[in-house]
Amino acid sequence: MNRVMAYCDRWTVAPGETVRFMVSCLGGTSYTAQILRLKQPDAGPQATPFAPEPVDAPCNGPHDGRFQAIPIGSFAVVPAHPALAPAGSFTLAAHVFPTTPAKGRQAIMGTWCEVSQTGYALEIDGQGRLAFRIGAGPGRVAVATAAPLSTRRWYHAAASYDAEAGAIILHQSPCSDHDFHPEAPATATAPAGFAPGAGGPLAFAAHSAGPAAGPSPWGGLAFAGHFNGRIDSPRLCAGVADAAARALLATDPLNAALAASLIAAWDFSRDIPTETITDIGPRRLHGSIVNLPTRAMRGHNWTGRETNWTRAPREYGAIHFHDDDLVDACWAPDFAFTVPEGQRSGVYAARVTADGFDFWVPFFVRPPRGAATSKVAFLASTATYTVYLNNRGRFLSLLTERYQGRVMVLDEIDSLLIEFPEMGLSTYDRHSDGSGVSYSSRHRPLQNFRPTGRHWNFNLDLFIVDWLEKLGGDYDVITEEDLHTEGLALLEPYSVVLTGSHPEYDSLAMLDAFEAYLRRGGRLMYMGGNGFYWRIAHHPAREGVIEVRRAEGGVRAWDTEPGEAFHSFTGEYGGLWRRNARAPQRLAGVGFISQGFDHCSYYRRTVDAADPRVAWMFAGVEDELIGDFGILQGGAAGLEIDAVDPRLGTPPHALVVARSENHSNTYELVAEEVLIPHGATDAVINPDIHADLTFFETPGGGAVFSTGSIAYAGSLAWNGFDNNLFRLTTNVLERFKSPMPFPLPK
Numbered sequence: 112m113n114r115v116m117a118y119c120d121r122w123t124v125a126p127g128e129t130v131r132f133m134v135s136c137l138g139g140t141s142y143t144a145q146i147l148r149l150k151q152p153d154a155g156p157q158a159t160p161f162a163p164e165p166v167d168a169p170c171n172g173p174h175d176g177r178f179q180a181i182p183i184g185s186f187a188v189v190p191a192h193p194a195l196a197p198a199g200s201f202t203l204a205a206h207v208f209p210t211t212p213a214k215g216r217q218a219i220m221g222t223w224c225e226v227s228q229t230g231y232a233l234e235i236d237g238q239g240r241l242a243f244r245i246g247a248g249p250g251r252v253a254v255a256t257a258a259p260l261s262t263r264r265w266y267h268a269a270a271s272y273d274a275e276a277g278a279i280i281l282h283q284s285p286c287s288d289h290d291f292h293p294e295a296p297a298t299a300t301a302p303a304g305f306a307p308g309a310g311g312p313l314a315f316a317a318h319s320a321g322p323a324a325g326p327s328p329w330g331g332l333a334f335a336g337h338f339n340g341r342i343d344s345p346r347l348c349a350g351v352a353d354a355a356a357r358a359l360l361a362t363d364p365l366n367a368a369l370a371a372s373l374i375a376a377w378d379f380s381r382d383i384p385t386e387t388i389t390d391i392g393p394r395r396l397h398g399s400i401v402n403l404p405t406r407a408m409r410g411h412n413w414t415g416r417e418t419n420w421t422r423a424p425r426e427y428g429a430i431h432f433h434d435d436d437l438v439d440a441c442w443a444p445d446f447a448f449t450v451p452e453g454q455r456s457g458v459y460a461a462r463v464t465a466d467g468f469d470f471w472v473p474f475f476v477r478p479p480r481g482a483a484t485s486k487v488a489f490l491a492s493t494a495t496y497t498v499y500l501n502n503r504g505r506f507l508s509l510l511t512e513r514y515q516g517r518v519m520v521l522d523e524i525d526s527l528l529i530e531f532p533e534m535g536l537s538t539y540d541r542h543s544d545g546s547g548v549s550y551s552s553r554h555r556p557l558q559n560f561r562p563t564g565r566h567w568n569f570n571l572d573l574f575i576v577d578w579l580e581k582l583g584g585d586y587d588v589i590t591e592e593d594l595h596t597e598g599l600a601l602l603e604p605y606s607v608v609l610t611g612s613h614p615e616y617d618s619l620a621m622l623d624a625f626e627a628y629l630r631r632g633g634r635l636m637y638m639g640g641n642g643f644y645w646r647i648a649h650h651p652a653r654e655g656v657i658e659v660r661r662a663e664g665g666v667r668a669w670d671t672e673p674g675e676a677f678h679s680f681t682g683e684y685g686g687l688w689r690r691n692a693r694a695p696q697r698l699a700g701v702g703f704i705s706q707g708f709d710h711c712s713y714y715r716r717t718v719d720a721a722d723p724r725v726a727w728m729f730a731g732v733e734d735e736l737i738g739d740f741g742i743l744q745g746g747a748a749g750l751e752i753d754a755v756d757p758r759l760g761t762p763p764h765a766l767v768v769a770r771s772e773n774h775s776n777t778y779e780l781v782a783e784e785v786l787i788p789h790g791a792t793d794a795v796i797n798p799d800i801h802a803d804l805t806f807f808e809t810p811g812g813g814a815v816f817s818t819g820s821i822a823y824a825g826s827l828a829w830n831g832f833d834n835n836l837f838r839l840t841t842n843v844l845e846r847f848k849s850p851m852p853f854p855l856p857k
């Protein structure tokens with residue numbers, strides 16, 4: 112059976128611009144493509160029927176295709192240079208922190224080419240031991256120390272080829288880690304009756320596997336033998352380094368005593384936000400990282416005196432490599448779609464199909480640049496989509512069933528990710544060595560970004576699009592990716608900006624844009640839960656690549672390691688916006704209070720609902736209970752919910768017009784609210800857990816309406832849109848569209 116996968120090069124495209132699609136056939140040589148406009152999610156018999164609107168495009172129809180592999184796994188590489196293949200004796204050295212020494216052979220550093228069996232390599236061998244190998248085609252030899260490497264400990268490793276003695280020598284020196292581990296230094300030697308042949312480029316954390324048959328991450332080559340762990344301060348020098356020279360290589364490579372022998376000294380603490388690795392030695396043999404290993408990592412010499420890498424970069428000279436890092440699948444483009452002038456703004460997708468198997472590649476058509484075609488903008492949560500892409504922690508973590516309060520149901524999204532681990536990870540996952548995933552990229556096939564299947568993020572947000580379509584379709588679609596780069600200018604033309612159901616991740620530029628928009632009279636409809644929660648950093652050069660440091664507090668799939676809370680892309684302190692003094696309550700009135708995944712509940716109208724300031728909101732809404740129905744687990748209040756908190760910045764004049772109740776005991780207080788452990792943390796006994804339907808006016812005539820619940824959007828279409836939540840939400844939209852300013856209450 113033929114199946115197909117694809118991704119596109121950009122998520123936001125304006126009329127006249129082109130989006131390119133990269134396709135891989137899994138077991139066949141053809142597929143069909145169709146461009147569609149998405150107007151609702153595929154959500155079953157209680158929802159609007161799923162009816163994507165075909166868009167005329169030259170790319171629609173059958174295409175020839177072929178398999179394209181995904182070259183996963185990070186490494187660093189320095190282009191081949193005569194100095195990297197010394198004629199006589201030489202020594203290479205590095206600090207090494209293995210995280211999976213027992214996983215099998217792993218390359219640390221060298222010019223080794225596995226195909227030609229030439230060059231040299233410092234490695235971990237199949238028995239978890241530090242090893243050094245040289246080869247010249249048919250002649251090859253390797254030596255390993257007797258002591259297997261421990262997991263997550265720093266070593267200084269030094270390997271020499273002694274041309275005069277015809278030998279290779281390997282030294283392994285454990286570094287002190289403020290503990291009393293009994294490891295001792297180890298040395299091993301072996302005869303070597305030949306010099307290593309010239310291998311390929313010099314690589315760290317992988318070795319060359321010769322010319323790539325398919326997509327190549329670097330230089331047309333394939334790479335293999337990926338290392339898990341950290342490498343710090345790698346060096347290369349001529350001659351056999353004695354103990355004194357090895358000590359200088361480790362700590363002071365530019366010392367005059369090494370002036371005659373030093374070939375290269377890479378300093379990974381330089382250029383941390385970039386993809387460059389810098390050689391501070393005499394030849395400037397700079398290189399690059401590939402597939403975004405994690406930078407700004409604690410080095411072998413970290414003292415803890417400073418936890419901000421920008422203030423002590425020399426203690427952050429480690430790069431953490433993972434065999435499952437992936438920033439770009441590097442596929443060749445297969446077809447393109449140029450958005451016709453006059454094409455309406457909206458949510459679109461290319462559907463690629465082979466043998467009845469559909470793969471979806473959504474993208475967003477914004478209005479023509481510099482113009483708005485509506486007073487209403489739906490802001491697609493592309494930052495949140497990005498960090499969730501290809502989430503596997505959901506089905507890999509044993510905790511999921513516990514916090515969901517129900518049995519895990521594997522679905523077709525999960526099954527493809529299980530079958531193709533090379534599709535990479537989300538920032539909700541851990542790497543194969545257990546370390547948290549800090550970076551996520553959209554330049555790869557994305558399995559959980561689609562209008563069908565489980566409702567979360569993009570697919571759930573299509574319920575909001577469904578409602579806007581029901582109201583006549585008068586809206587533009589803009590994206591958080593553009594909000595980050597364009598700021599207030601993107602929002603300014605609109606009377607109302609609507610978020611998605613879970614706009615959880617924001618950069619500083621995004622939060623500042625929202626705030627400025629509201630100050631000048633803008634209106635925000637925050638249509639979800641757990642929004643504006645984590646701080647993110649965008650890659651300085653690559654669009655669609657986002658960093659998250661899960662620092663200090665918050666509901667987290669993993670937590671950052673000590674001293675690693677500052678983003679490598681920007682140097683900004685990561686973690687919750689709450690810990691950056693910009694809690695969500697300041698912007699939206701509400702902030703994350705609890706989550707649960709067993710059952711959704713309803714809101715009950717409060718006394719504030721009778722306030723004349725919100726009389727327009729309740730026009731035609733008589734019921735006491737709001738949203739006691741819905742496609743998402745039976746109610747509008749649930750999944751992840753937010754509450755007001757004046758301590759965290761809810762404005763004093765905010766009105767909570769309806770408040771949810773009757774949540775189950777799977778709804779636990781978020782971790783950041785539990786400073787002293789106590790038993791009263793679930794919704795059955797804790798009165799603080801509720802979703803607050805909140806409204807307030809802003810200086811400048813603007814206003815904010817917050818639902819405080821991810822499930823909310825799933826109730827809009829209930830009963831053919833004939834329900835109190837639809838009426839209330841539509842009342843808000845209509846009032847927010849009006850140019851009439853909102854006066855601040857006296």
Ligand SMILES: [Fe+2]
Nearest residue numbers: 613615641751
């Ligand atoms: Fe989330």
